[in-house]
Amino acid sequence: MRQSHLFTKTRKEAPADEVAKNAQLLLRAGYIYKNMAGAYTFLPLGLQVIEKINTVIREEMDAIGGQEVHMPSLQEDRLWKLSDRWDEEKVDVWFKTELSAGGTLGLAWTHEEVITDIMRQYVSSYKDLPLFAYQIQTKFRNEMRAKSGIMRTREFWMKDLYSFCATEAQHNEFYEACAEAYMRIFERLGIGAQTYKTFASGGAFCKFSHEFQTLAEAGEDVVYVSEEKGIAVNEEVLEEADLSELGVTREELTERKSIEVGNIFSLGTKFSEAIGLTYKDDSGNHIPVIMGSYGIGPARAMGTIVDLLSDEKGIVWPESVAPYHVHLVGLNGDDQEIRDYTDGIYEALRKRGVDTLYDDRDARPGEKFADSDLLGMPYRVVVSKKTKEEGKFEVVTRATGETRYLSEEELYADFATD
RNA sequence: CGGGGUGUAGCAUAGUGGUAGUGUACGCGGUUUGGGACCGUGUGGUCCGGGUUCGAUUCCCGGCUCCCCGACCA
Numbered sequence: 001m002r003q004s005h006l007f008t009k010t011r012k013e014a015p016a017d018e019v020a021k022n023a024q025l026l027l028r029a030g031y032i033y034k035n036m037a038g039a040y041t042f043l044p045l046g047l048q049v050i051e052k053i054n055t056v057i058r059e060e061m062d063a064i065g066g067q068e069v070h071m072p073s074l075q076e077d078r079l080w081k082l083s084d085r086w087d088e089e090k091v092d093v094w095f096k097t098e099l100s101a102g103g104t105l106g107l108a109w110t111h112e113e114v115i116t117d118i119m120r121q122y123v124s125s126y127k128d129l130p131l132f133a134y135q136i137q138t139k140f141r142n143e144m145r146a147k148s149g150i151m152r153t154r155e156f157w158m159k160d161l162y163s164f165c166a167t168e169a170q171h172n173e174f175y176e177a178c179a180e181a182y183m184r185i186f187e188r189l190g191i192g193a194q195t196y197k198t199f200a201s202g203g204a205f206c207k208f209s210h211e212f213q214t215l216a217e218a219g220e221d222v223v224y225v226s227e228e229k230g231i232a233v234n235e236e237v238l239e240e241a242d243l244s245e246l247g248v249t250r251e252e253l254t255e256r257k258s259i260e261v262g263n264i265f266s267l268g269t270k271f272s273e274a275i276g277l278t279y280k281d282d283s284g285n286h287i288p289v290i291m292g293s294y295g296i297g298p299a300r301a302m303g304t305i306v307d308l309l310s311d312e313k314g315i316v317w318p319e320s321v322a323p324y325h326v327h328l329v330g331l332n333g334d335d336q337e338i339r340d341y342t343d344g345i346y347e348a349l350r351k352r353g354v355d356t357l358y359d360d361r362d363a364r365p366g367e368k369f370a371d372s373d374l375l376g377m378p379y380r381v382v383v384s385k386k387t388k389e390e391g392k393f394e395v396v397t398r399a400t401g402e403t404r405y406l407s408e409e410e411l412y413a414d415f416a417t418d
Numbered sequence: 419c420g421g422g423g424u425g426u427a428g429c430a431u432a433g434u435g436g437u438a439g440u441g442u443a444c445g446c447g448g449u450u451u452g453g454g455a456c457c458g459u460g461u462g463g464u465c466c467g468g469g470u471u472c473g474a475u476u477c478c479c480g481g482c483u484c485c486c487c488g489a490c491c492a
Contacts, residue, residue: 012442012454013430017484037484085492092490110492144419144490152491201492209492220491265492293492331452366453373453384452394452 001324002346003359006030008043010371021218022303023149025315029374038146038154045375046302048323050157053298054136056188056320057159060181064174066134066161071114073138075106079113083274093141095154107140112267112293115162116275123289126166126279130174134161136298148220150303151259157299163292164272166279171290175266178294182212182262189301190318191308195261196232198223199241202266208237212262212296218307221260224253232258259304267291309399315376316399324357326415327377329368331384333360342383345393345408352416373398381411 008030018024018034026032031046042050058068080086086106088094095107108114115133123129139158146153161178165171179197186195191214198213213223213232225232231248233241235255243250269288272278278286302321309316319325326349330342339360346358357377359368372380382394392405395414406414 009443010454011429015429015484016431017424019485091492112492141491145486145488147486260491263492267492295492329452334451364451364453364455366451366455368454369452370454382452386452 001357003357004361006044008045010374018149020147020149020151020303021310022151022306025306025310025374026150026303029315029376031315032150038143038152040150040153040299042299045323049302049317049321050298052321052323053189053301054157054159056185057136057296057298060185060188061132061134061159061161064132064177064181065130066132069115069118069133069135070137071108071111071118071135073108073140075108075114077104077106079117079275080106082276083113083271085113093143095140095142109139109141110293111135111139111160112162112271112291113275116271116277116291119164119289120275120277123164123277123279126281126287129164129166129279129289130170131164132161132174133164134159134294148218148303150299151218152220153299156297159296159298161294163294164277165290165292166281166287168290171266171292175264175292178264178292179210182264182294182296185296186212186214186261186301188320189305190320191261191301191304194308196223196225196230196258198232198234198258199237199246200234200263201237208241209263209265211260212264213258214261214304214308215256216259216304216307217257219257219259221258223256223258225256226252226254228252259300259307261301261304262294262296264294265292267293310376313370314374317376317378319378322376322378324377325355325379326357327372327375327380328356328358329372329380329382330358330360331365331368331382333362335385338383338385338388341388345381345383345411348408348412349415352412354415379415 010030011028014024014028018027026046027034030043031049033041033043035041077086085091093109097105097107099105136159138155140155143152143154163171163174165174183192183197186192195212195214198211199208200211202208211234213221215225222235223232224235224238226248229248229252231246233253269290271291272289277289279289281287305318305321306315328346328349332338346356349356359372376398378398380396380398387393391407393411395404395406
């Protein structure tokens with residue numbers, strides 16, 4: 001991508017009303033645009049980050065048997081009345097809207113009811129189970145207070161997987177597999193070291209659920225962590241949790257702020273019974289399906305990555321989610337010979353499959369370097385009159401600041417993917 | 419939803435009951451070119467409604483907006 005073609009621009013200063021670090025940097029770098037409180041546009045660079053995050057999630061969900069679907073955001077009241085979650089006394093985050101033809105619809109804040117209803121069509125025997133369906137799409141929650149930049153918005157990206165099992169054993173096996181997949185996802189996103197599978201409230205369905213909490217000062221949650229033992233407990237269940245059962249003592253736990261980047265729930269048969277999703281066992285009995293739900297917020301993960309990994313100069317993307325692998329910074333572009341030369345390097349990188357953002361703008365070096373730091377691609381390659389003369393390219397690793405000088409052949413060998 | 423703030427140009431800010439200033443960004447001309455250069459010049463602004471007043475961006479009332487704290491957060 002030629003940067004001169006990118007319609008977004010960087011800014012030196014963040015808007016005064018944006019306090020959250022994630023949103024300040026993402027706004028300044030032109031990854032997101034704020035439309036209103038709790039609603040952001042993902043601009044070209046930002047959307048690429050989201051899509052890369054989604055790709056990581058997809059790969060891990062597919063690997064444990066997930067099958068992707070896309071469901072409507074418009075939901076009829078009928079199903080929600082069956083599960084008793086339509087009433088605003090019960091659920092206070094509803095956005096509701098009227099049909100011209102009459103009747104009220106809800107904007108999806110979650111999809112348990114809908115997917116359960118869908119599965120009534122496809123599940124009839126124990127032979128059809130287990131099955132795992134997931135979606136990655138926007139959900140709507142009428143939060144009393146949107147806050148923390150892209151961390152708590154009213155319209156947000158959500159990956160939800162729903163599991164449908166015949167037996168507790170099937171369910172538990174998948175629940176564990178999904179928990180492991182989640183840790184792989186967070187590791188691949190570059191926040192694995194700070195992310196803990198955390199004991200949290202199980203609500204009405206089971207004793208505990210699990211949250212995936214990433215330790216961060218910007219977090220809204222409070223967890224009690226034993227970094228040594230890799231155990232974390234949400235403060236909401238600290239009192240009721242049997243710590244000895246978890247193999248940890250209260251003294252070993254430290255209070256930390258954290259960001260909830262994912263959660264997994266056992267739902268039991270609440271929804272299958274309410275909506276009427278049953279299977280026949282080998283004796284022909286109708287048995288309610290055992291369900292679970294497993295969520296990750298891609299945008300929240302994006303904000304968490306920015307919060308954790310950025311430095312005073314700007315964003316530092318892990319390679320797994322960076323919109324581009326290499327930021328090719330062309331200097332001395334007023335000299336046509338140098339410009340042609342740099343264009344050639346760009347084309348050569350592209351030909352070799354290197355995902356490259358090429359700063360071909362007519363701007364001064366200082367501005368280009370500052371923008372490059374702010375945008376945060378993993379590697380910066382500088383091409384200038386000097387590099388042309390010396391045949392060496394300056395390659396800077398954004399995360400460490402390490403600088404190397406590579407020949408053209410070394411450069412291609414270093415970055416080529418095919 | 420309770421409490422506290424806020425609103426001046428795309429962005430960041432100053433100021434005033436009497437023609438609204440600066441930085442940055444943007445346009446044009448010129449000098450520059452390895453860490454957000456400089457000179458000249460230009461475009462562009464007081465959240466909305468009402469009130470007080472000869473006159474309101476300023477004072478008053480109402481609304482809205484956005485932010486923060488709390489509550490809430492399958």
